[in-house]
Amino acid sequence: MIDRETVFILGAGASDPYGFACGKNFNKKIIQDFHKSYIDLMNESHGKDYALYDSYKDNSLKFINKLQKSGIPSIDQFLAINKEFAEIGKAAITWCILEFEKKCLEPWSISGVDMDWYSYLYKEMISSIKSPRDIELFGQNKISFITFNYDRTLEHFLYTNLKEAMPESIPDDNIIKEVNKIFISHVYGEIAPLPWQSDNGLAFGGKLVFDRLNDISKKNIYLIDQIKNKGSFGWEQLIEAEKIIFLGFGYAEENMDVLELPQLLKDHHDKIIFGTGLGLTTDEIDRKKDSFKVVRPRHQQIGFPKKDINILTYDCLELLRNCLFIDHI
Numbered sequence: 001m002i003d004r005e006t007v008f009i010l011g012a013g014a015s016d017p018y019g020f021a022c023g024k025n026f027n028k029k030i031i032q033d034f035h036k037s038y039i040d041l042m043n044e045s046h047g048k049d050y051a052l053y054d055s056y057k058d059n060s061l062k063f064i065n066k067l068q069k070s071g072i073p074s075i076d077q078f079l080a081i082n083k084e085f086a087e088i089g090k091a092a093i094t095w096c097i098l099e100f101e102k103k104c105l106e107p108w109s110i111s112g113v114d115m116d117w118y119s120y121l122y123k124e125m126i127s128s129i130k131s132p133r134d135i136e137l138f139g140q141n142k143i144s145f146i147t148f149n150y151d152r153t154l155e156h157f158l159y160t161n162l163k164e165a166m167p168e169s170i171p172d173d174n175i176i177k178e179v180n181k182i183f184i185s186h187v188y189g190e191i192a193p194l195p196w197q198s199d200n201g202l203a204f205g206g207k208l209v210f211d212r213l214n215d216i217s218k219k220n221i222y223l224i225d226q227i228k229n230k231g232s233f234g235w236e237q238l239i240e241a242e243k244i245i246f247l248g249f250g251y252a253e254e255n256m257d258v259l260e261l262p263q264l265l266k267d268h269h270d271k272i273i274f275g276t277g278l279g280l281t282t283d284e285i286d287r288k289k290d291s292f293k294v295v296r297p298r299h300q301q302i303g304f305p306k307k308d309i310n311i312l313t314y315d316c317l318e319l320l321r322n323c324l325f326i327d328h329i
Helices: 023-046 050-070 075-081 083-103 117-125 132-140 153-165 172-180 210-220 235-240 253-259 261-265 282-292 316-323
Strands: 006-010 143-147 183-186 243-247 272-276 293-296 300-303 309-312
Touching: 023 050, 023 075, 023 083, 023 210, 050 075, 050 083, 075 083, 083 210, 117 153, 117 316, 132 172, 143 235, 153 172, 235 261, 243 316, 253 261, 253 282, 261 282, 272 316, 282 293, 282 309, 309 316
Parallel strands: 006 143, 006 243, 143 183, 243 272, 272 309
Antiparallel strands: 293 300
């Protein structure tokens, strides 16, 4: 069990081991395959509505062409700049996530995946469960997740694995209750709740008809300027945390600003901070640490001391194996 308040902040790299493309590869999937699939879905739903067809076809092609030529590696950044494509861009994100979910391995079969940090963390979360009546210990793990990803693999993994770990005599409601005790917040939204989370939930890797694809995308996917108040995605958890662990995170300025981490950390220097920096040079890591600072007038920087920010050249699994249970630096 994890008994110290720990917040995991997840970036795109945290989902990469499970078959979800990051950054430019996510864009590449949209550029290559979205237009045809989107128009096919429209035709299935609306048949020979030629005016509608021409409208959506033209807009889709303009979006794909602009995204391809932009050189912007992140779909979020592209849509923040090009708001005229917000609606179709959100639909493309939802479609792309569902396509990756269809190819994602079932939770019980991913233990052999390279860099599988889900299984490592889950093993620690259930380490104190010795009998069915101990199921309530699962929700007592003192961990929270703030994710910048749209995919639902983490929730799907925790629920499915815990359900399979328990005998059939344990009601599904008990499983759901324990998983729901683990705080998971999607900063930019998620494509839809899963069926066990909502009566209107969407199955993992499920298929959407054209109109519902557009509808849930508009409702559930947020651009940077649409993000809800800070308390809704984990400010309280960050304040209470003894340890903050960044996994697969890029430390982009806009995401650090959304979290308001520099402002928070300037008043809370007692936190232990670890983060992945796989593939980064020493100089790049040093510059990433600058994102934990707030620049005040006269160029005074306040925030968390650089020496106490531990960005290491590990992947997600390596970081957890080496740092999850470190209680002081």
